[in-house]
Amino acid sequence: MAASPAVIDLGGAGVRPVLHGRERESQALRQLLATPGDGSVSVLLQGDWGSGKTALLREVLAGVREDPNVLVLSASVDPLERELPFGTVRQFFENLTMGDAPDRGRTWLSADGDRGAAPWAPRPGAQAVPAAEPDPAALGDLYRLVVRLTDHRRLVMVVDDLQRADPCSLRWLRYVLCRGAELPVVVLATLGEEGTHANTDALADVVPLFGHRLTLRGLAEEAVASLAEEILGQPPGPGLTTACREASGGNPLLLRAVLRGVRAAGPYHAVAGPAVRIAEYVPVDLGRAVLARIEVLAPHAVTTATAVAVLGREPSIDLLVEVTGLAEPQIEDAVHGLVRAGCLTRTAAGPSFGCEALAAAVASTVLPSRRMDLHVRAARFLRARGASAARVAVHLLPGPLGEAWAPEVLARAAELAGGRGDTDEAAAYVRRALREELDDESRAGLLASLGRLELATSVPVAVRSLERSLRLCRDPAERTAVARRLAGALLALDRHCDALDVLRRTGEHVREADPANAMRLEIDHIHIALTNAPSAPDVVKRLMELNVLDAVDAGVRRPLAALLSLREVMVGRCPEEVVSLARLALGQGVDPMSDDSVVYYDALISLRAAGETELALEHADAAVRQACARGSVLGQVQALGVRANLAGRLGRLAESQADAASALGELRGIGIGPSHSFAVFATATSMDSLVRQGKPDDAEDLLQRADLAGELNSNWVNDHVLMVRGRLRVAQGRLDEGLTDFLLCGERASARGMSGPGFHSWRSEAALVQAALRRAEAARSLAAEELRLARIWGVPETVGTALHAMGLVLGGVKGLDLLREAVGLLAGAPAHLRYARALADCGVLARKAGRLPEARTCLQRAASVAHECGATPLVDLALAELRAVGDRPRTRTFHGVASLTPTERRVADLAIQGITNREIAQHLFVGLRTVEVHLTNVYGKLAIDGRAGLASALAFSEAPGSRLPDNGAAVGPERLPQLSGVSG
Template sequence: MLTGRQQELAVLAELTRPDAPATAVVVHGGRGTGKSALLGAALRRAVGEGGLVLSAMAEPADAHTRSGLVRQLVEQLPSPRAGRPGGLGGPGPAVGEEAHRLIAAAARRAPRTVIGIDDLQWTDAASAAWLETLLRRLDDLPVTVVATHGPGRLPSDEDPVGTLLPLFHRRIRLTPLTDADVARLVHTVLGAGAEDGTGPGPEPAPEFVTACRTATGGNPALLHTLLRSLRSAAVVPDAATAAALDRHVPAGTGRTVHAALRTMGPGVLATAEAAAVLVGPHPPAAELLAFASGIEQQVVEDGLHALTLAGTMVPGEHGSTFSAPLLAAAVAAEVLPSRRQALHSRAARFLIDQGAAWAEVVPHLIGSPIGQDGTAEALLNAADDALEHGENATAVACLRRALREPLREQLRAQVLASLGEAELARCVPTAVHTLRRSLDLATVPGEQAAAARSLAGALFTLDRYPEGLDVLRRAAQRIRHTGPAHALRLEIDLLYGQLGRIHTAAAALPRLRELDPAAAQGSPAERSLAALLSLRCLIDGGGCREDALAHARDALAGGVCPEGDESYVYTAPVLAFSAAGRPDLALAHVNASLEGSRGQAAALRQAYLTTLRAGVNYRLGDVRGCEADARAAIAALRGVGAGPTTSHSVAMLTDALTKQGRLAEAEDLLAEHGLTGTLGQHWANDFTALVRGRLKVARGRVEEGLEDLLRAGERATTRLMSGPAVLPWRSEAALARAALGDTRQAVELAAEEAELARAWGAPEITGNALRVLGLVTPGPDGLVLLREAVALLEPTAARLAHAQALADCGARLRQAGHLDDARAHLRSAVVSARRCGATAVADAAECELRAAGYRPDAPAEEGAQALTPSERRVAALAAEGLTNKEIAARLYVGLRTVEVHLTKAYGKLGIQGRPGLADALAAPGSVRR
């Protein structure tokens, strides 16, 4: 109890030493602050120094016992030579004078007399009068008086101590322990021994220390109680256990606190119980406490005042709160469940009648008894309000509580559907269970369709595609006659899911060919059918590019995640825009949907949209943006319990790392996600196979890489989506064939892709195909194709594809002896590739420049060239307008890391802050001779 009190103890030691002048000191503090321990230590020290020590302790029962404290002191006087004094006489004024004479006589015989009085606030009136006389005569005696004073009588009671306190020369006020004090105490109690019982134990984690101080308010007695309880439970003082401390109430603490509260006057305990139970966003006001507890408001106000004087509660802007959360928890733990529910019920009724915000009402609705009129309706209203304000956790709590009410089956199905949707933002496996229950109970076709689509989408996220397809199939059959439009909507998702799997794609194609936009016009399936038809255009290939764009526009008229119609089918129009040469439109739609969902705590939606944006950035050649979005998507999926084994985001991140030359990191990523062996059927893994093959070729394992590239083509061809607009596997395989010396097959593959690309008609797709065909075609004919590729790609948004074409054309020009032309191409390639973040392409182009007689600038001490990859990623996101907190979440790093990277980036770029950041990052690098 003396931890953190060394300074106060030193003051008392100085005041009680034998040669110190006579004085009086009072130690102020609330309950459990260590007043008694400090007084005891000071008195023991005085005894050790040969002084005469007299001590007395006042108790509440002594307040009405005449001269009780004085008698305690006199009875400790040593026996004189002539025999022990006969003690004090009976009651009367002479008692004080007699006691003063006896103590004065004893004090003159001792080198120093120290009188210690514990809990001065309970002193009886007669003893207080005697003590007042003593304090006024201290100059005549070698006496030091040390008293402790804490919370005691209510203000309405007679307080005989009030005139005493000004007579004390010195005052010591005990404040809460600091983090450093708490850390020492935690280490002493919980970490004093190693596991083998020898040597010092580990230092407590800072988070644990802070949690202990917060839970106890820095009160030593509460802290000792908490730590002893934690020691009994063998708790390790680390960061992982810190979060649970606010729920740990040591055994017996509640009873002890209740006993103390009962001594503080009428209504105090009832007031404290209500305040401890009715915890909400703000401390409960006196009016609320009075209504909920059923006692008069004046009694509640007196009780709050008494609790404040005792240090049990502290006043604040919105009301009084407990000085330590542990106190509140201890008080609440002793309240019977029936009384707790009654308090919450009455509090909810009071707040609703007062028009309070739902956020204030929710804790009391959740704690109310089951079956009361209006509770279910109020909970559902509160859930709607929480979802509207992006408070997903609150909505989930309200909906789960509402399900405990006696609801009609149809309403229960609706509540389960809402709960399942909310749970998707927190834990997808849990949402699957809830959505399945909703589907089982739903009877209305529209609700059945919505529940089935949500359930199937959640199953797809968990890579449980056969289950998801079965859910859609069964639900569509179930409502085919009662809700044909809703059945069609389900069939659209079913067809999209079937097309995404190798074994079911061929069977879905005949029905896909039959679909007519007019069949869904004006129905809930209109936009989703347009989305599916944009995918059909990608499958059909040549001549369908304009139709794909038209369908994509219709499909995304309501956004990528249209309210009430969210579905993975809207991935198709985003892909169609990108594949048809309008990645700018794809990016605009995805960004608009991301902005609209921000703040809604929809983690799964954020993961889906950031994965889509990573794909668009891949098409645009924004390597850094692709990496940042892919990392954010992976982190979001992990956060909701969805393992991204087949997620596009893992493949996107692998590709971005490969283009930056971070090959070992890319391989580790695939291994971490189990993507180094046989890949699942979903078409996301077609792209994974392509990326994996490209990585292996870059690592020099060309034959292994070619196998993956051909396997990607086989997979895509099986689902009749082998065109280069979706997956340019032929061009990648052609490069691998050429690296192995098989020029004939390389040319055949590249030529086939170029033909398909020309038929499709998107300049980006055609330009990339011609670039590869030019690379594998020897002689002047190859150079002609490379020049055509550069010309086609130059006006497009595919900046990395253009940089790669410039680099390849420049290399061929150098080999042909056209050095000036080669240097111009290569210089542009370096600048453009660096802007895209494609380090590997830029480095290769610089090597060609050296071979052409040029050398790049030495690494810049300043400017964008000097930024590390991490600094560039953070700076790029800051340039987009993201806050530091948003950047940290996007990159899955700490806030401090973001701040450090930005500070370094500002210095290297020569700017003072975010203004001008985008221009500084876009400034071209230079290459000199």
């Protein structure tokens, strides 16, 4: 009984210039072939078809053949020789040259040493034996010949594709392996896929006798990259390398075929990443080679394999029976053979190919008409069995036209795919449905669905589909929905007039039949008209006439309330009414189901103006989540932009910048550049955050890349750009340019009827610049007007901002009083960066007035709040002023864990462990009073009463994104002029 062979499984690691990824296997074979001594060595090289067994053999044997002390006998088995006794052995000895034979002749030695016929030739008078059972005498003759050949040299016998060898040759090889253990013989054989083993009994007797086995696995990533570079002529990207490896399973033969197809297709860097896309580059000649290999596995292997390749997705056996017309046992036999050969894998659902390249190769051999026939048979069968629309639609996509039920199934499949967020798949189903014969109503509905899906990938393409749908729509409700969606898409492309025209014409068309939808269109029309200065005057009168009671149903009441909340901010009426209308508008969120419109964002702007920034942020958060769940890119972008702006007002500068960057990235993905109005808002918000963080150069770079440094059009969003650009210019020391931007913002807002301070505090910003330019009268006039309007509006944040500006403009004791009032109002408002600025400026004036304790308190608090917001310039200002007071600040903040000195932190950590003050004093070798002082300082910096809250306060302060408590309000910033102390 032979000992268990040493199995050498070396995977695909390593890279070799010629045999990529097979260096370790090659080295192992060379070492085995070079093993000294008289004993035999046997190696079985295993691997699937295309794994590179033959190439590895040739590479290793190329050097061995050059050694004069080694004789190499090789046989490459052909399937035709399976029935020929000793067919493989014949290849060994018939190829011997005169110099190779031990007797320097080509005749053979008989059993008694006489020259005679070849051992496999029938002996005169010998009894006939079955073809599978060799003549024992012949085995002896051949073995003695092997002994003679090893008299003066080492013998290497190589069999490629051992599984194809005839039974007689396999029996003889077993004879050699059993009896030739002491001979200097190397037996090297390759063994292919299991399904091609014709002589399983004879083979099963031979395989266990091999002393070593090497298994070739799929090539590793680095080997694939090396091979790709060789074939493509340049290094591939990591995405292409991974995709090619996944598509081919690392099989060298398949991989080379895929890479050749990629090279022939053109610039490989444009090839998509997923394996299923890479498989499209598989050349047709590979498919023919695969079929030739499959043909010998089972009687119906080709028919079954092509059906599986075309249908994909693990077709069931009964489905294969239906589409091929074969009997179930025939399909089962074919699948069994294909699975044994490693071509297919099988699960409970059905068989499938192991890698996409193999499936694509087989499918490429099928005629288009045959493919379509297979798919339509599959679709009919699955529909009759009650399969889901998604399963049926997969086969309708490549199937022929003409099935009356196809549009309905495809539309349902598109709906399901869209619900999963797979907009590309959903769009493919809708486009396929549109190729069928349809009435206008059905076609309009499908085009509307397609347009909605295309908004996630290309807004210009979506516009064309929505325009076609609108032309075919007859139902007033459907016309309204399509018109509003189309108007939003046109706005994204800055086609402002076209959007207004669509809404106006559609409103006129549906007004008589559907007054409610006519009003819904009018609401959007007014909203869009207000965003552009030339069209705003035409709708202001109508806006002022509207009342929430004019809405005929809830579907109109909510958007009307959103629009009216904006109107109340425009006219500067009571903030309570604004909040009430905004809450009504947002009863179903910013993005209600089946109500695509940006008018609901008016309610968020109104809430922010009314001082309810945190409530607005909650709705913006929900809007982002909802848009992501629906796969609405435009909705996601709008929600991200607004959330970024609101986060900036609350002091979350890093979050604000991240949201703005995400919005810009999403817009680029759907063909909207940085100069479009949808992108401009996010760009300006990101710039604002950068300026407040002390990064004016980065903000300037963003401004230039978005082409916002020159003249801006009259779109409402550019008012925001002017404010941010003005702050940037001031931070750069370009005060005159900043002042121009602030005043232009005010001029445009006034022309639009939005001159109140609830939208932009342009007067306060301009007043501070005028003061810095020593234009005292102009500064006082602007600041006074801002304060008057702010007091009428009555929102603490707005009044506090105006008081802050007026205090800086006036300066002195009177200015200090106004700043104290501003600090008191802003302390309870959500605009905490404005609060920090007011504190810093109050500290500056207090220091100049000689009130050092007050100055110290204000400046320390200002530094802490600004530090939490990430407003670096404001922190630097507060610390510089503290040094002027005579302090020596050791940290950049005076609250929270970051403000604790090393000793204070050490005392706090010991106190958390439950150690008494006296024990802490003993541990640190300090007095008891010193410990008490340190703990008192810790409690003050963490805003807690004693030890009970120490552990939780430390944990909270160290948590990512935490905010310091301050009078019950969270710390956060607002847009500020960055001019603290300019009037002093």
